[in-house]
Amino acid sequence: MKSLGSIRRSFAPWSDPASKPFISFRNVTKKFGDFVAVDNLSLDIFPREFFALLGASGCGKSTLLRMLAGFEQPTSGEIILDGQSLAGTPPYRRPVNMMFQSYALFPHMTVENNIAFGLKQDGMPKTEIAERVDQMLKLVKLDKFAKRKPHQLSGGQRQRVALARSLAKRPKVLLLDEPLGALDKKLREETQFELMDLQQELGLTFVVVTHDQEEAMTMADRIAVMAHGKVIQVATPPEIYEAPNSRFVADFIGDVNIFDGTVSAAGGGYVELTTDGGLSIRVASPETPSVGAKAGFAVRPEKIRVGNARPACAPLNAAEGVIWDIGYLGDMTVFHVKLKDGRVVKASSLNAVRAVEDPLGYDQEVWIWFDENAGVVLRD
Amino acid sequence: MTKFGSAVFNRLVIIIPYAWLMFFFLIPFFIVFRISLSQTAVAMPPYLPVFDLADGLSGIFSGIREFSIDNYLWLTQDALYINAYGASLWIAGVSTLCTLLIAYPIAYGMAQAPSNLRATLLMLVILPFWTSFLIRVYAWIAILKPEGLLNQFLLGIGVIDQPLIILNTNWAIYIGIVYSYLPFMVLPIYSALEKMDHSLNEAAQDLGCTPISAFWQVTFRLSLPGVIAGCMLVFIPAVGEFVIPDLLGGSETLMIGKTLWNEFNANRDWPVSAAVATILLLILVVPIMFFQQAQAKADGEGR
Numbered sequence: 001m002k003s004l005g006s007i008r009r010s011f012a013p014w015s016d017p018a019s020k021p022f023i024s025f026r027n028v029t030k031k032f033g034d035f036v037a038v039d040n041l042s043l044d045i046f047p048r049e050f051f052a053l054l055g056a057s058g059c060g061k062s063t064l065l066r067m068l069a070g071f072e073q074p075t076s077g078e079i080i081l082d083g084q085s086l087a088g089t090p091p092y093r094r095p096v097n098m099m100f101q102s103y104a105l106f107p108h109m110t111v112e113n114n115i116a117f118g119l120k121q122d123g124m125p126k127t128e129i130a131e132r133v134d135q136m137l138k139l140v141k142l143d144k145f146a147k148r149k150p151h152q153l154s155g156g157q158r159q160r161v162a163l164a165r166s167l168a169k170r171p172k173v174l175l176l177d178e179p180l181g182a183l184d185k186k187l188r189e190e191t192q193f194e195l196m197d198l199q200q201e202l203g204l205t206f207v208v209v210t211h212d213q214e215e216a217m218t219m220a221d222r223i224a225v226m227a228h229g230k231v232i233q234v235a236t237p238p239e240i241y242e243a244p245n246s247r248f249v250a251d252f253i254g255d256v257n258i259f260d261g262t263v264s265a266a267g268g269g270y271v272e273l274t275t276d277g278g279l280s281i282r283v284a285s286p287e288t289p290s291v292g293a294k295a296g297f298a299v300r301p302e303k304i305r306v307g308n309a310r311p312a313c314a315p316l317n318a319a320e321g322v323i324w325d326i327g328y329l330g331d332m333t334v335f336h337v338k339l340k341d342g343r344v345v346k347a348s349s350l351n352a353v354r355a356v357e358d359p360l361g362y363d364q365e366v367w368i369w370f371d372e373n374a375g376v377v378l379r380d
Numbered sequence: 381m382t383k384f385g386s387a388v389f390n391r392l393v394i395i396i397p398y399a400w401l402m403f404f405f406l407i408p409f410f411i412v413f414r415i416s417l418s419q420t421a422v423a424m425p426p427y428l429p430v431f432d433l434a435d436g437l438s439g440i441f442s443g444i445r446e447f448s449i450d451n452y453l454w455l456t457q458d459a460l461y462i463n464a465y466g467a468s469l470w471i472a473g474v475s476t477l478c479t480l481l482i483a484y485p486i487a488y489g490m491a492q493a494p495s496n497l498r499a500t501l502l503m504l505v506i507l508p509f510w511t512s513f514l515i516r517v518y519a520w521i522a523i524l525k526p527e528g529l530l531n532q533f534l535l536g537i538g539v540i541d542q543p544l545i546i547l548n549t550n551w552a553i554y555i556g557i558v559y560s561y562l563p564f565m566v567l568p569i570y571s572a573l574e575k576m577d578h579s580l581n582e583a584a585q586d587l588g589c590t591p592i593s594a595f596w597q598v599t600f601r602l603s604l605p606g607v608i609a610g611c612m613l614v615f616i617p618a619v620g621e622f623v624i625p626d627l628l629g630g631s632e633t634l635m636i637g638k639t640l641w642n643e644f645n646a647n648r649d650w651p652v653s654a655a656v657a658t659i660l661l662l663i664l665v666v667p668i669m670f671f672q673q674a675q676a677k678a679d680g681e682g683r
C-alpha cells in the first residue's frame with residue numbers, strides 16, 4: 001500500500017480562503033412533524049475530501065445524508081452541490097450515490113447484478129459493465145460470490161456488496177452510512193485503508209457516517225461532531241482530539257478527564273484555574289476568559305503522568321493520590337488514581353519496555369502531573 | 381413434554397395437512413374419477429358398475445374391467461364442452477387481469493398509507509365478506525338491470541339516452557367476478573408490498589432509476605409472488621364459477637360450472653359430469669405444477 005502521508009499533509013482546502021466548497025449545507029433544517037432532526041446546520045465539504053459525520057445514535061447523521069441523496073427535502077435552508085442548488089433535483093439525477101445503512105440490496109438479484117444495476121441504468125455497454133463489476137468484486141474480495149443472492153451471504157459480505165454497488169458508478173460524491181459496521185475488526189481496518197486509497201485514486205468526495213470514532217479518526221480529512229441535529233465542531237482529527245471546542249466534543253471523542261474550576265488569572269498565552277477540588281492548574285492557552293469566570297479543563301489520560309516521586313512542578317499541575325485501579329491493556333496500562341478530594345483521575349502510560357515488575361501497585365501513594373500544554377480550557 | 385412426546389407431536393403436525401389433503405381432496409377425487417369411468421344407468425346410484433363387497437375381489441376385478449374412457453371421448457365429440465371450457469378460461473382470464481389492474485393500485489395505496497391507517501383499510505377490504513355472497517350478487521342485478529341504479533344514474537346525468545344492456549351479458553359476469561374476488565387479489569399483493577423494505581426503492585432511484593422504472597424493476601418485481609398468489613386465488617375459482625354466470629350472465633355464454641350443473645342435475649348423467657370435473661381439475665392443476673417447478677428452479681439458481 002502506498003503512503004498517503006504526503007498527499008494528506010498538504011490537503012487542507014478548508015483553510016484556504018480561495019478554495020470553493022463542493023458541498024454546502026446552508027442553514028439546513030429538517031423537521032419530522034414537531035421533531036427537529038437537523039437544526040439550522042451549515043457545513044462546507046470540499047472536493048476530494050474524506051469527510052466524516054460522527055455522533056450518537058439519533059443525532060441526525062442519516063437524515064443529513066438522505067437530504068444530500070435527495071430522499072428527504074430540507075424543511076428550510078439549501079444544499080448546494082458543485083455550485084448548484086440541489087432543491088428540486090430528484091435522487092436519480094444527483095451525481096451522488098449512497099451506501100445504505102440497511103444495505104438495501106436487491107434480494108431478487110445476484111451479487112453481480114446488484115453491482116451492475118446502476119451501470120445498466122446509465123446504459124453502459126455490456127462489456128464495460130462486466131469489466132467494472134469484476135473490478136468491484138475484486139475490490140471487495142467477493143469474486144467467488146458473484147452468482148449468489150444476497151440472502152446467501154453473511155452480514156459482512158452483504159455490506160461489501162452494498163459498498164461495491166455504490167462505488168460502481170464512480171459518483172462524484174459517495175455517501176456511506178455506517179459502511180463498515182458489520183465487519184470484524186481486521187477486515188474493517190483493511191477496508192478502511194482500502195477506502196482511503198480508493199478515494200484518493202478516483203478523486204472522489206466521500207461523506208461517511210459513523211459511530212466509531214477510531215474509524216472516523218483513521219479515515220477522515222475532517223470530522224464533524226454532531227449532537228441533536230447540530231454540528232458542534234468541524235475539524236481535522238488531531239484538532240478534534242487535541243483541541244476540542246467544547247465539553248461535549250472533549251467527552252465524546254476519546255477518554256478525557258474534565259476538571260471544573262474558576263479562572264484565577266488569564267493572559268500572556270496562559271490561563272490559570274483553581275479547580276473545585278482545590279488544584280492549581282496553569283494551561284498554555286490563547287484564550288482570555290475573565291478572572292472569576294467558570295471554566296473547565298480537559299486533559300487526556302495519556303498526557304497525565306503517574307509516579308512515586310513528587311514532581312518538580314508541584315504544587316502546580318500536580319496532585320497526590322492513591323492508585324485505585326489498574327487496567328493492563330498490553331500496549332499500555334490505565335491507572336485510576338483517587339485524588340485527596342475523592343475524585344478519580346484516569347491516566348495511561350505506554351508500556352515502552354517489557355514490564356517485568358511494575359513498580360506501581362494497588363493502593364500505592366502516587367503523584368500525578370502534566371505539562372502546561374497537556375490540556376485545553378473549555379469555556380462552556 | 382417428554383422427548384418422545386414432542387417427537388410424536390412433530391410427526392402429527394406434519395401429518396395433519398397430508399391427512400386433510402387425503403380426506404378432502406384425494407379420496408373425493410378418486411371417487412369422482414372412478415365415476416367418470418363408469419356408464420350412466422337408471423339406478424341408484426345412477427351409474428354402473430357398482431362395487432359390492434359381497435362379491436369379493438373377483439367382483440371388483442370384473443367391475444374394473446367394465447371401466448371405459450367413453451365419457452372423455454364424448455367430451456371431445458360435442459363442441460359444447462370444448463366451448464364451455466374455452467369460455468370459462470377466457471372469462472376467468474379476463475376477469476383475473478381486470479381484478480389485478482384494480483387490486484394492485486389498491487394494495488399499493490394501502491401499503492403506502494400511514495401505518496395507523498392500514499388496519500382500518502384492511503378491515504374495509506374484507507368488510508364485504510360480512511354479507512352473504514349471494515346477496516351481494518343479487519344486489520348487482522338491481523344495479524345492472526336495464527331499469528337499475530346504474531342506468532338510472534347514467535340516464536339522469538345525460539351520458540346515455542338508452543339504457544345500457546349489461547345484465548345477462550358477459551360484461552355482467554366480468555363485473556360480478558371482479559367485484560367478488562377483489563379481496564382475494566388485494567390481500568396477497570398487500571402483504572407482499574407491506575413487508576417490502578422501502579429503502580430498496582430508494583436504492584434503485586439512487587442508482588439512477590426514475591421512480592417509474594424503480595417501481596417496475598424493484599417494487600413490482602418483488603411483489604410478484606403476491607401477484608401470482610392473487611391471480612391463482614381469483615383465476616382458479618373463477619374458471620369453475622357457477623353462481624355469478626348463472627345469476628348475472630346471459631344464455632349465450634355457457635361456462636363449465638353451469639355445464640357441470642346441467643349434466644349432474646338436469647340430465648342426471650353423473651359419469652359425464654364427473655369427467656367434466658376431472659378434466660377441469662387437470663386443466664387447472666397441471667399448469668400450476670409446471671409453474672411451481674419452474675419457480676423452484678428459479679429460486680434454486682445460484683445456490
Ligand SMILES: Nc1ncnc2c1ncn2[C@@H]1O[C@H](COP(=O)(O)OP(=O)(O)OP(=O)(O)O)[C@@H](O)[C@H]1O
Nearest residue numbers: 032035037056057058059060061062063064101211
Ligand atoms: N421519517 C422519519 N419520521 C420521523 N422521525 C424520523 C424520521 N427519520 C428519522 N427520524 C428521527 O430523526 C432523528 C435522526 O435520525 P437519523 O436517522 O438521522 O439518526 P442517525 O444519526 O443516523 O442515527 P443512527 O446512528 O442510529 O443511524 C431520530 O431521532 C429519528 O427518530
Ligand SMILES: [Mg+2]
Nearest residue numbers: 061062101177
Ligand atoms: Mg443512521
